[in-house]
Amino acid sequence: MSELIIRGGHPISGTHRTPGNKNAALPMLAACVLTDEPVTLRNLPLIRDVQTMLDILADLGASVDLHGHTATVCCKGLRKHVLSDALCRQARSSILFAGPMVARHGRVKVSHPGGDVIGRRRIDTHIDGLSQLGVDIETLDQYVFKRSDSFHGTAILLDEASVTATENILMAAVLAPGESVIYNAACEPHVQDLCRLLTRMGAHIEGIGTNRLSVNGVDTLHGATHRLASDYVEAASFVAAAVLTGGGLRIENIDPSDFLVIGKHFGRLGITLNMAEDSLYVPPQQRLEIRDDIGAAIPKLEDGTWPNFPSDLMSVSIVLATQAKGTMLFFEKMFESRMYFVDRLIEMGARIVQCDPHRVVISGPSRLQGTSMSSPDIRAGVSLLLAALCASGESHIGNAHIIDRGYENVDRELRRLGADIRRVGSK
Structure with a gap:
């Protein structure tokens, strides 16, 4: 300490030169598991939460190459679907792996996320939105997310305009067959930046920057290079x-x-x-x-x-x-x-x-x-x-x-x- x-x-x-956006970097690193191809993120802030997300990726079996403020992540052949309990408790952003992992790899187990103690930070909106897409969820000692046979795009109304819930549901929806429409979506600049990365990877997203995101699911996403906004x-x-x-x-x-x-x-x-x-x-x-x-x-x-x-x-x-x-x-x-x-x-x-x-x-x-x-x-x-x-x-x-x-x-x-x-x- x-x-x-x-x-x-x-x-x-x-x-002073402003670094890349912390709140954009964290979901973008989780989005790397959506493809087997390398994803390169530039202007990455060198902070503890980013390092924790990189450590989670490496623990799952991803190849992580960090040089200065640029990270290249390749998630081909991930060998695990259980996130490290110790790493999850270091950062609340660990919950962001739920959507992309279940969409791309069918299942994931996530411990209760850590992070700042600034009040009641519910994940009900994450669970409700993912379940509407056809994800089966167990919420006992850990969160277990499993993709069901009914995994498919749908209309989802968020009960709160949660940034991380919007991101989690969005990252699942880009690989869900059919059209998903997310109402009352968060539209913060870092949510918009995540949408831009996903679009570079081949996702079909409309309404970026608004409270209504329309997503047409695709079969696969590819690698991309993206510079984070400040x-x-x-x-x-x-x-x-x-x-x-x-x-x-x-x-x-x-x-x-x-x-x-x-x-x-x-x-x-x-x-x-x-x-x-x-x-x-x-x-x-x-x-x-x-x-x-x-x-x-x-x-x-x-x-x-x-x-x-x-x-x-x-x-x-x-x-x-x-x-x-x-x-x-x-x-x-x-x-x-x-x-x-x-x-x-x-x-x-x-x-x-x-x-x-x-x-x-x-x-x-x-x-x-x-x-x-x-x-x-x-x-x-x-x-x-x-x-x-x-x-x-x-x-x-x-x-x-x-x-x-x-x-x-x-x-x-x-x-x-x-x-x-x-x-x-x-x-």
């Missing part, structure tokens, strides 16, 4: 690092369309972003001030499925609000434990009222003081790191390996950009 030690007050400045959550986290420390930062390798939503809501906190074709610039020394709603009402920031504000950026936005003049209500609709990390911010000096597990009210600006804390999940962990960057004194953040699951060499990159940060212990 490792710990990050940060001395705050140093501007984050320079140029990670807008990672990019927005570095925007916050610059804003909180008064630095001027250029962020390269972004898709400006991803920031239509993010930029709008960051603007409500007084943040200015200068957008270019594939980059953005964060001007230095910004004075944050929360913009009241009409009638001087306290503004509210709430998350939701795309194109609403991403849940993964709620924790980051809460830290930003502690340094902004004014008051704002944050309403986390998707995960009831996402807000629990605010206790640490209160210990640092933030003025926060926690109304219930889903809502907090923040009044700023507050002068934060460094302290010792521990990372409870990926997004809360990086948010505590952001708070430490703008706090007075020294902060210690334990369980840094949890942050490593979603951010590539975050301490090294922040140090390169001017932070006083070091790691003790092994990753």
Whole structure:
């Protein structure tokens, strides 16, 4: 286990290049089992969750060749259908093997997936959708998925627009005979990027980027080479690092369309972003001030499925609000434990009222003081790191390996950009 030690007050400045999207990389690696031919993924983020998915593939018998940010995976002749219990418990994304494995190889056994503890994360939508396609499922100590003789495309209405459920059902549907229509599908940028990879592999998918995906199943898929789109959550986290420390930062390798939503809501906190074709610039020394709603009402920031504000950026936005003049209500609709990390911010000096597990009210600006804390999940962990960057004194953040699951060499990159940060212990 490792710990990050940060001395705050140093501007984050320079140029940062955004890596590939974590939430696109994980389902794409699972999609490799849909074909016997090699699949090459470029711009792959080098994070712990990606390594766990590669380890699962290798354990199943796949050939895995990783060079820098490029991985080539060949799943010809997989020798197993049981996923390692230890590996499944390291990453929630292990459940993404259910759809492609059962579609291509007829069966798979998956242990209860691990991942962040940010609330109740049900997989009922996965099970319901796959069963409608004709997959028999046992849910005792492990999840056992078996393709039945009735495996066939159908109309599926998701009871929630779950990203991973959409991806799982989609990856099964591309090999299911006939037409499948997925209603209330998630349409996040990383879901769209998965659709683009599957299309390169020979899948027939219509409605990409909408809440209605139409899939005409094919007999086989072939290999492909695909470059992952950039990670807008990672990019927005570095925007916050610059804003909180008064630095001027250029962020390269972004898709400006991803920031239509993010930029709008960051603007409500007084943040200015200068957008270019594939980059953005964060001007230095910004004075944050929360913009009241009409009638001087306290503004509210709430998350939701795309194109609403991403849940993964709620924790980051809460830290930003502690340094902004004014008051704002944050309403986390998707995960009831996402807000629990605010206790640490209160210990640092933030003025926060926690109304219930889903809502907090923040009044700023507050002068934060460094302290010792521990990372409870990926997004809360990086948010505590952001708070430490703008706090007075020294902060210690334990369980840094949890942050490593979603951010590539975050301490090294922040140090390169001017932070006083070091790691003790092994990753």
